[in-house]
Amino acid sequence: MKAAVSRRYGKPAVVQIEEIATPSPGPGQLLVRVRASTLNRTDCGYRSGKPFLIRFFGGLRRPKALVWGTEFAGDVVALGDGATRFAIGDRVCGYCEGTFGAHAEYLVVAENRLIVPIPAGRSYAEAAPSVEGSHYALGMLRKSGIGPGKDVLVYGATGAIGSAAVQIAKDLGARVTAVGPTAHLDMVKGLGPDRVVDYQTEDFTRDQQRYDLVLDAVGKSSFWRTRRLLKKKGIYTATDHKWAHLPFLGIPVILGWIVMALLFKLSPGRKMIFVVPHKDPEGVRYLKEFITSGRFRPVLDRTYPLDQIIAAYRFVETGQKVGNVVIAVG
Known part of the structure; x- marks a missing residue:
C-alpha cells in the first residue's frame, strides 16, 4: 500500500511516499480502506518531535510509528477475530491518536476506538475531520x-x-x-x-x-x-x-x-485549567450521536492528495489554515 512514511523527526521533507506492506487486522480490530485523512498541528508536532515532551508519546530517539495521521474516513474491508461492532462495507470515520497510521491507503484500528458511521450524504472529505477537533473541544467544555x-x-x-x-x-x-x-x-x-x-x-x-x-x-x-x-x-x-x-x-x-x-x-x-482529553463513556456517547445525527459540520480549508503531503505540512505550519486540511488518500 502507499503511505506517507517518517523514519526520523524533522522538517516536512522527512516524510516520504513509499510502498509498504498492507497490515492485517488482529483480534478486535478493523482494516479500513482509508479514503481521506486530515493534517493538523498534532501531526506537525509528532513529525517534528517538538516540543521534546511529545517524544515521550511518539518515541524518544526516532518515531515509533512509521506512519502518522490521527483521523480517517473510509470503508471497512476486513474484520479481525471477535470484531462485531461494524460490518464489511460500512463507511466509518474515526480517531486513532496513539496508534496513528491514517496517512496511508489502509489502516488497522481497534473497533473500540472512537469510530462512528459516516452520516448519510456526507463525503469522505467532510467526514474525516469530524472526530479529533470535536473530541478535544468537548473535553474542554465538559471539564469546564x-x-x-x-x-x-x-x-x-x-x-x-x-x-x-x-x-x-x-x-x-x-x-x-x-x-x-x-x-x-x-x-x-x-x-x-x-x-x-x-x-x-x-x-x-x-x-x-x-x-x-x-x-x-x-x-x-x-x-x-x-x-x-x-x-x-x-x-x-x-x-x-x-x-x-x-x-x-x-x-x-x-x-x-x-x-x-x-x-x-x-x-x-x-x-x-489544563485539560487532557480522555475517552469517557458519556462523552463518547454524546460525540457519536452529535456526529452521526449530522448536527456537526466540520469546517474545511483545502484538500491535498497524499502525494503532496509535504506541501500540506508546510501550509499547516504557516498557522493560516481555517478549519481543517484534508488529505485525499484514494
Missing part, C-alpha cells in the same frame, strides 16, 4: 462544566478545535461569543454563535460581557490577559500555552504544569 445558560467565549473560532467548540457549546445550550478575523466572519457566523467579535477591529479582551469559560483554541492569549472577562468563578483554558516550552521557576516544564494546575485548583475564584 458548560451546559444550558452558561456563557462561553471561543477565541480562535476558525480553527478545527475552535469551530467545533462553538458548535458543541451551542448544542449543549450555552450562549456563545465567537472571536475570529475579518476575512472569515461569515464562516464564523455560519457556526451559529450568538455573537461574533472581529479581533482585528476590536480588542475582545475589553468586551463588557462576562463569561463562565474563555476557551482559547489557538493558544495565543493567556489567563492574565483575559481574566477580566471571567465571571467570579469563571475558567480559562487553552489548547496550547505560550510558556509551555520554558522552565518554571527552575523546575522542568511538566512539573511546572502540575504546580500551576494545583495552585489554580485550590483557588476559589477565577482559574485556569
Whole structure:
C-alpha cells in the first residue's frame, strides 16, 4: 500500500511516499480502506518531535510509528477475530491518536476506538475531520462544566478545535461569543454563535460581557490577559500555552504544569485549567450521536492528495489554515 512514511523527526521533507506492506487486522480490530485523512498541528508536532515532551508519546530517539495521521474516513474491508461492532462495507470515520497510521491507503484500528458511521450524504472529505477537533473541544467544555445558560467565549473560532467548540457549546445550550478575523466572519457566523467579535477591529479582551469559560483554541492569549472577562468563578483554558516550552521557576516544564494546575485548583475564584482529553463513556456517547445525527459540520480549508503531503505540512505550519486540511488518500 502507499503511505506517507517518517523514519526520523524533522522538517516536512522527512516524510516520504513509499510502498509498504498492507497490515492485517488482529483480534478486535478493523482494516479500513482509508479514503481521506486530515493534517493538523498534532501531526506537525509528532513529525517534528517538538516540543521534546511529545517524544515521550511518539518515541524518544526516532518515531515509533512509521506512519502518522490521527483521523480517517473510509470503508471497512476486513474484520479481525471477535470484531462485531461494524460490518464489511460500512463507511466509518474515526480517531486513532496513539496508534496513528491514517496517512496511508489502509489502516488497522481497534473497533473500540472512537469510530462512528459516516452520516448519510456526507463525503469522505467532510467526514474525516469530524472526530479529533470535536473530541478535544468537548473535553474542554465538559471539564469546564458548560451546559444550558452558561456563557462561553471561543477565541480562535476558525480553527478545527475552535469551530467545533462553538458548535458543541451551542448544542449543549450555552450562549456563545465567537472571536475570529475579518476575512472569515461569515464562516464564523455560519457556526451559529450568538455573537461574533472581529479581533482585528476590536480588542475582545475589553468586551463588557462576562463569561463562565474563555476557551482559547489557538493558544495565543493567556489567563492574565483575559481574566477580566471571567465571571467570579469563571475558567480559562487553552489548547496550547505560550510558556509551555520554558522552565518554571527552575523546575522542568511538566512539573511546572502540575504546580500551576494545583495552585489554580485550590483557588476559589477565577482559574485556569489544563485539560487532557480522555475517552469517557458519556462523552463518547454524546460525540457519536452529535456526529452521526449530522448536527456537526466540520469546517474545511483545502484538500491535498497524499502525494503532496509535504506541501500540506508546510501550509499547516504557516498557522493560516481555517478549519481543517484534508488529505485525499484514494
